[in-house]
Amino acid sequence: MKKEFAQWYQDVIFDAELVDSSPVRGCFIIRPYGYAIWQKIQKILDQEISKLGAQNAYFPLLIPQSFFKKEAEHIEGFSPELAVVTHAGGKKLEEPLIIRPTSETIIFDAFSRWIKSWRDLPYKINQWANVVRWEMRSRAFLRTTEFLWQEGHTAHKTKDEAKKMAQAAIKMYKNFLEEVAAIPTISGLKTENEKFAGAEATYTIEGYMQDGKALQLCTSHVLSKGFVSSFDIKFQDENGEMVTPTCTSWGITTRVIGALIMVHGDEKGLILPPKLAPIQLVIVPIFKKGNKDKILSAAETLKNKFEKLGYSVVVDKDEQKTPGTKFYHWEVRGVPLRVELGERDIEKGGFVVVSRLEKEKRFLEIGMEEEVAKILSDIQAKLFKQAYNRLASDWHSSDFIERFGPLIVKNNGFYEVGWCGNEKCELELKKYHATIRCILDNKDGANNKLCMTCKKQAKYVVLVAKAY
Amino acid sequence: MKKEFAQWYQDVIFDAELVDSSPVRGCFIIRPYGYAIWQKIQKILDQEISKLGAQNAYFPLLIPQSFFKKEAEHIEGFSPELAVVTHAGGKKLEEPLIIRPTSETIIFDAFSRWIKSWRDLPYKINQWANVVRWEMRSRAFLRTTEFLWQEGHTAHKTKDEAKKMAQAAIKMYKNFLEEVAAIPTISGLKTENEKFAGAEATYTIEGYMQDGKALQLCTSHVLSKGFVSSFDIKFQDENGEMVTPTCTSWGITTRVIGALIMVHGDEKGLILPPKLAPIQLVIVPIFKKGNKDKILSAAETLKNKFEKLGYSVVVDKDEQKTPGTKFYHWEVRGVPLRVELGERDIEKGGFVVVSRLEKEKRFLEIGMEEEVAKILSDIQAKLFKQAYNRLASDWHSSDFIERFGPLIVKNNGFYEVGWCGNEKCELELKKYHATIRCILDNKDGANNKLCMTCKKQAKYVVLVAKAY
Numbered sequence: 001m002k003k004e005f006a007q008w009y010q011d012v013i014f015d016a017e018l019v020d021s022s023p024v025r026g027c028f029i030i031r032p033y034g035y036a037i038w039q040k041i042q043k044i045l046d047q048e049i050s051k052l053g054a055q056n057a058y059f060p061l062l063i064p065q066s067f068f069k070k071e072a073e074h075i076e077g078f079s080p081e082l083a084v085v086t087h088a089g090g091k092k093l094e095e096p097l098i099i100r101p102t103s104e105t106i107i108f109d110a111f112s113r114w115i116k117s118w119r120d121l122p123y124k125i126n127q128w129a130n131v132v133r134w135e136m137r138s139r140a141f142l143r144t145t146e147f148l149w150q151e152g153h154t155a156h157k158t159k160d161e162a163k164k165m166a167q168a169a170i171k172m173y174k175n176f177l178e179e180v181a182a183i184p185t186i187s188g189l190k191t192e193n194e195k196f197a198g199a200e201a202t203y204t205i206e207g208y209m210q211d212g213k214a215l216q217l218c219t220s221h222v223l224s225k226g227f228v229s230s231f232d233i234k235f236q237d238e239n240g241e242m243v244t245p246t247c248t249s250w251g252i253t254t255r256v257i258g259a260l261i262m263v264h265g266d267e268k269g270l271i272l273p274p275k276l277a278p279i280q281l282v283i284v285p286i287f288k289k290g291n292k293d294k295i296l297s298a299a300e301t302l303k304n305k306f307e308k309l310g311y312s313v314v315v316d317k318d319e320q321k322t323p324g325t326k327f328y329h330w331e332v333r334g335v336p337l338r339v340e341l342g343e344r345d346i347e348k349g350g351f352v353v354v355s356r357l358e359k360e361k362r363f364l365e366i367g368m369e370e371e372v373a374k375i376l377s378d379i380q381a382k383l384f385k386q387a388y389n390r391l392a393s394d395w396h397s398s399d400f401i402e403r404f405g406p407l408i409v410k411n412n413g414f415y416e417v418g419w420c421g422n423e424k425c426e427l428e429l430k431k432y433h434a435t436i437r438c439i440l441d442n443k444d445g446a447n448n449k450l451c452m453t454c455k456k457q458a459k460y461v462v463l464v465a466k467a468y
Numbered sequence: 469m470k471k472e473f474a475q476w477y478q479d480v481i482f483d484a485e486l487v488d489s490s491p492v493r494g495c496f497i498i499r500p501y502g503y504a505i506w507q508k509i510q511k512i513l514d515q516e517i518s519k520l521g522a523q524n525a526y527f528p529l530l531i532p533q534s535f536f537k538k539e540a541e542h543i544e545g546f547s548p549e550l551a552v553v554t555h556a557g558g559k560k561l562e563e564p565l566i567i568r569p570t571s572e573t574i575i576f577d578a579f580s581r582w583i584k585s586w587r588d589l590p591y592k593i594n595q596w597a598n599v600v601r602w603e604m605r606s607r608a609f610l611r612t613t614e615f616l617w618q619e620g621h622t623a624h625k626t627k628d629e630a631k632k633m634a635q636a637a638i639k640m641y642k643n644f645l646e647e648v649a650a651i652p653t654i655s656g657l658k659t660e661n662e663k664f665a666g667a668e669a670t671y672t673i674e675g676y677m678q679d680g681k682a683l684q685l686c687t688s689h690v691l692s693k694g695f696v697s698s699f700d701i702k703f704q705d706e707n708g709e710m711v712t713p714t715c716t717s718w719g720i721t722t723r724v725i726g727a728l729i730m731v732h733g734d735e736k737g738l739i740l741p742p743k744l745a746p747i748q749l750v751i752v753p754i755f756k757k758g759n760k761d762k763i764l765s766a767a768e769t770l771k772n773k774f775e776k777l778g779y780s781v782v783v784d785k786d787e788q789k790t791p792g793t794k795f796y797h798w799e800v801r802g803v804p805l806r807v808e809l810g811e812r813d814i815e816k817g818g819f820v821v822v823s824r825l826e827k828e829k830r831f832l833e834i835g836m837e838e839e840v841a842k843i844l845s846d847i848q849a850k851l852f853k854q855a856y857n858r859l860a861s862d863w864h865s866s867d868f869i870e871r872f873g874p875l876i877v878k879n880n881g882f883y884e885v886g887w888c889g890n891e892k893c894e895l896e897l898k899k900y901h902a903t904i905r906c907i908l909d910n911k912d913g914a915n916n917k918l919c920m921t922c923k924k925q926a927k928y929v930v931l932v933a934k935a936y
Contacts, residue, residue, distance in 0.1 A: 020581065023531075023574070055500035061598055063491075082557075087564075090550075148526065
């Protein structure tokens with residue numbers, strides 16, 4: 001796993017039946033077990049997004065090509081990734097249509113009709129949708145031609161209010177990632193060079209994978225006035241003047257599933273945090289000759305008890321497989337807790353539990369089902385702590401690129417260094433296959449640092465790493 | 469409304485802010501209020517689909533063109549409706565990609581990898597997705613280039629089992645439509661001419677709109693062996709032989725929202741059945757000078773009580789609008805129950821309720837909040853009954869096309885007539901802008917009928933109507 005991380009990742013997602021490859025380049029099938037994880041993510045985030053005041057809506061998949069040309073930066077950023085519909089209904093189209101790579105353009109076109117007065121603001125929309133960005137080198141969940149996501153789009157009276165909105169979205173994602181997905185995160189601003197095509201500022205959340213690389217987990221943008229103006233969105237303010245609002249957009253994708261795998265997985269396969277596991281407990285009945293009905297009936301009774309406590313439970317009844325084969329089957333799939341139930345356990349008045357994180361078996365008596373809540377919350381906490389410790393121990397404070405560059409090439413890891421703000425100095429990192437992942441919120445720290453490249457006074461403290 | 473039904477429909481969906489038009493031909497924006505209805509539909513149906521044993525998954529939006537050519541009937545049926553991606557990533561594609569109009573082809577390609585043995589069967593997948601079918605004449609919800617739907621796809625050992633599955637899907641839809649959407653339905657088989665391109669049999673559910681036209685609400689297909697074979701799906705049966713399974717597919721779309729409007733709406737706008745209304749109760753505070761805080765606080769208390777009882781409630785606090793304007797606003801949107809709350813009501817220790825179906829106001833005392841459950845369930849029942857009575861009174865048993873044809877042209881309505889099974893006789897209906905909506909399950913009835921067109925002995929009793 002450590003040596004061949006990419007291969008391990010590939011094996012795990014296929015063995016756990018999260019995905020299958022498809023006949024379409026760069027696109028994957030999300031199989032039921034993988035999709036069930038996404039549905040859990042959706043359910044939790046949808047509530048949080050609603051708390052931010054955004055309402056779900058649905059906009060067309062296809063966007064006129066001319067919409068992308070309204071703003072130079074946006075088209076420049078996206079044009080290499082666009083999929084273009086040129087023919088439909090048996091005819092060549094007068095104007096080609098683009099499959100949405102993101103929906104700012106078509107949503108802002110609607111905003112220009114819906115937003116008239118300061119009373120209409122803030123205006124907050126969210127969309128759960130599929131998007132297409134053509135990828136040359138794809139990797140399931142991490143980088144795929146089509147992916148699923150949520151995209152929030154808002155308009156505000158002032159830039160200050162928009163900035164607060166963009167930050168509130170980041171805070172929501174961070175809470176979700178840390179509390180639910182058990183993934184410790186680093187957040188900050190993207191550099192000019194790395195920000196969204198059309199944004200004035202892009203906030204990002206970066207995660208730390210077990211191979212020492214960064215994975216961008218989500219972003220939130222304060223869009224530039226120029227971008228918003230090109231869609232002619234204007235509102236009448238309290239003084240009767242026509243003003244351009246400041247807009248934001250923010251999104252998180254099926255990539256989070258890839259992060260779950262790369263942050264928590266082990267040699268045996270997936271490990272899913274209990275709060276996102278589609279199956280939290282699997283009951284494996286241990287059959288002996290002639291006791292099948294007895295054991296299955298006890299297993300069903302136990303399942304019902306767990307379900308009443310709110311858990312999702314599966315009884316693996318398959319008679320063709322040995323218990324060992326079943327253990328392996330559910331370990332690969334990362335089910336947090338296994339329950340073993342044999343004749344002796346029933347006689348002793350209880351059942352055996354085995355955490356996905358440990359080898360020790362533990363006997364619980366009937367009536368102690370609620371103990372399972374504690375074990376699951378321990379697993380959740382331990383997953384976060386494990387990941388946090390890895391991030392902390394691989395976090396290095398360094399000075400100059402010639403010193404830490406070769407270390408990144410060799411060992412990956414996160415490097416906290418100084419930067420003068422000059423793009424030329426940033427792009428030197430290319431030689432080491434690294435990028436600035438984000439500008440850390442540490443202005444004072446910058447005073448004590450020199451730029452990693454030019455060695456002049458640093459303006460920013462930045463996080464440098466290789467990234468997916 | 470009766471005279472200009474199409475215009476009424478158009479006005480209502482825009483006034484109620486269910487949709488907005490979009491810059492893309494045939495595509496509409498589903499605005500938050502419209503999308504909230506769809507989310508309610510999804511939530512209820514998703515549970516029912518899961519009870520049928522189907523698991524949610526997600527398959528690529530783009531399908532290689534060659535997949536559609538594997539089976540002659542399928543490509544012939546769909547080719548005029550396809551949207552084609554010819555360029556992506558800045559290059560011309562070697563093989564054009566089709567935006568899915570339906571996903572049988574790409575799902576069956578996966579089935580051919582996933583299904584090996586009789587032990588794998590039945591195999592049941594469901595997908596919630598967007599699909600694109602190019603439309604020349606579009607109408608929001610009813611006929612749009614892009615629409616949202618659910619598509620179930622299953623594989624079975626025997627044709628008999630597949631037929632039962634296709635029927636079980638129809639039963640699920642029928643229950644949903646009648647019990648939840650309050651729409652009475654007629655179900656039956658499609659004729660050869662009207663069935664799905666690739667199906668051996670297509671079951672349909674037809675609804676009766678207030679203008680006397682039929683609307684196909686959903687379909688369920690038993691697919692032809694030829695179609696399944698062309699994707700090379702085979703399993704090893706109990707005897708070790710390689711056998712082609714029988715497959716089904718079944719779907720329901722955002723069109724149901726159009727049906728809700730056309731079945732229940734009235735001169736004032738939408739009327740939503742309480743079980744699908746995103747807002748079930750609206751509280752309109754009746755302000756007088758100086759009592760705003762008092763009234764609002766009582767309104768919030770009442771809202772909390774209703775929410776505890778499980779209702780979705782909005783308090784319309786807007787101080788710029790008169791109560792009358794608010795009544796109009798929520799009537800157009802079809803909120804089933806309005807609560808009026810003024811100083812006198814509070815003094816009398818209660819509140820006023822007004823059903824969307826009636827004009828009478830009714831005073832309820834605090835403590836009688838649960839009475840609201842009865843009122844809402846009465847509204848639900850009354851909507852179904854109203855619609856059922858309309859269908860029953862516009863249901864005509866007739867004989868020959870020259871007799872009922874002109875009546876359909878003039879008055880619309882449903883006609884139950886005999887048919888010999890000959891396509892030529894069926895297509896005579898074109899002259900009257902009508903079609904066979906379905907073959908009714910009434911074999912005995914056919915004995916007593918002659919074919920509407922050729923006047924020979926009828927084989928089937930069919931339902932004839934104009935349709936959307």
